[in-house]
Amino acid sequence: TQLLEQSPQFLSIQEGENLTVYCNSSSVFSSLQWYRQEPGEGPVLLVTVVTGGEVKKLKRLTFQFGDARKDSSLHITAAQPGDTGLYLCAGGGRGSTLGRLYFGRGTQLTVWP
Amino acid sequence: NAGVTQTPKFRILKIGQSMTLQCAQDMNHNYMYWYRQDPGMGLKLIYYSVGAGITDKGEVPNGYNVSRSTTEDFPLRLELAAPSQTSVYFCASRDRLMETQYFGPGTRLLVL
Numbered sequence: 001t002q003l004l005e006q007s008p009q010f011l012s013i014q015e016g017e018n019l020t021v022y023c024n025s026s027s028v029f030s031s032l033q034w035y036r037q038e039p040g041e042g043p044v045l046l047v048t049v050v051t052g053g054e055v056k057k058l059k060r061l062t063f064q065f066g067d068a069r070k071d072s073s074l075h076i077t078a079a080q081p082g083d084t085g086l087y088l089c090a091g092g093g094r095g096s097t098l099g100r101l102y103f104g105r106g107t108q109l110t111v112w113p
Numbered sequence: 114n115a116g117v118t119q120t121p122k123f124r125i126l127k128i129g130q131s132m133t134l135q136c137a138q139d140m141n142h143n144y145m146y147w148y149r150q151d152p153g154m155g156l157k158l159i160y161y162s163v164g165a166g167i168t169d170k171g172e173v174p175n176g177y178n179v180s181r182s183t184t185e186d187f188p189l190r191l192e193l194a195a196p197s198q199t200s201v202y203f204c205a206s207r208d209r210l211m212e213t214q215y216f217g218p219g220t221r222l223l224v225l
Contacts, residue, residue, distance in 0.1 A: 009153065031212050042117075042203050042216030043156070088155060092212050099144045099163060099207065100171070101214060105155040 003027055004091055006104035014112050016078055021107045023089035024071045030093025032065050032072045033101065037086040046074075079111045115139055117217035119204050125223045126194040134189040134220050136204030143209040145187040147171075147179065149200040150219075156203065162187055163209075194224045 004025045013019055023032065031050045035043035047056050049065035049072065056063045060083075062075040076083055086108050090101040120135045138145065143164045148156040148171075158171030162181040176198060178190040187206075191198060201221050205214040 006155075033212065040218070042205070042218055044216070045213050048212055090156075090214075099146075099209075100158065100161065101212075103148075103156040105153060 003102045004089055004104035006087075006089055006107050008107060009105065010108050010110075012110045012112070013079055015080055017111075019076050019079055019109070021074045021076075021087055021109070022071070023073065023104055025091060026070065027091070028069050029091035029102075030069070031091070032069070033090045033092065034063055034072070034074055035088040035090060037088060037106075038084075043086075043088055076109075079109075081111045081113050084109060084111050117204055117206055117215050119202075119217035119220050121220060122218070123221045123223075125225060126191075127225060128194060128196065130194050131190070131192050132194070132222075134191070134202055134204075134222075136187045136189065136217060137185050138187075138204075138206040138215070139185065140206060140208070140215065141184060142206035142215075143184065144207045145181065146205045146207075146214065147177070147187070147189045148203045148205065149173065149198075150203060151200050159189065159202075191222075196224050198222065199224045 007022045033048045034046045037043040047063045052067045052069045054065045060077045064073045086106045088106045089104045117138045146161040147159040157173045160179040162168045204217045207214045
């Protein structure tokens with residue numbers, strides 16, 4: 001079973017378009033992280049959100065944590081080819097297991113010039 | 114400051130062979146993790162450690178073993194390799210007080 005469900009699994013768009021990626025769970029997490037992974041490399045943290053309803057912006061990327069801390073979204077404005085990669089959400093702090101993150105399956109984004 | 118390093122980068126094993134995947138971090142992080150990543154399946158936790166001498170199983174520990182004798186190193190041992198262990202393996206570490214995990218570049222393992 002997958003604790004975190006990401007959608008869509010694949011996304012192929014043209015440069016300049018906007019997109020939203022979703023991360024949903026039936027479980028409550030104390031934090032939600034978004035990572036980006038490029039081919040042949042390990043995931044790299046983009047952002048951590050910890051408060052229900054929190055919105056964080058990083059340039060053209062906007063991250064939101066749901067009020068109930070069960071879901072999150074990543075919105076990219078005016079996508080660029082450099083945004084291409086695998087986007088992973090990960091939930092932390094669930095239960096008493098220290099330090100563990102639960103990863104979604106990821107959204108593979110391709111932005112064409 | 115090299116961060117998290119993993120060796121080897123790529124390895125081909127025959128069924129039944131054994132090997133050790135090496136992972137080291139120079140950030141003095143207490144927590145370390147081993148994940149495997151299969152296409153379309155995200156990251157699955159194999160084992161993790163919250164400090165030297167302390168390890169615990171993750172979601173998919175069968176066929177693997179770990180040890181943590183120092184803060185810096187967290188090797189993953191594969192005994193009797195099977196084709197189902199073909200995957201990309203990532204090691205990660207984090208500070209005890211922070212939630213950010215720092216990942217190594219991965220080891221690509223092919224079992225034939």
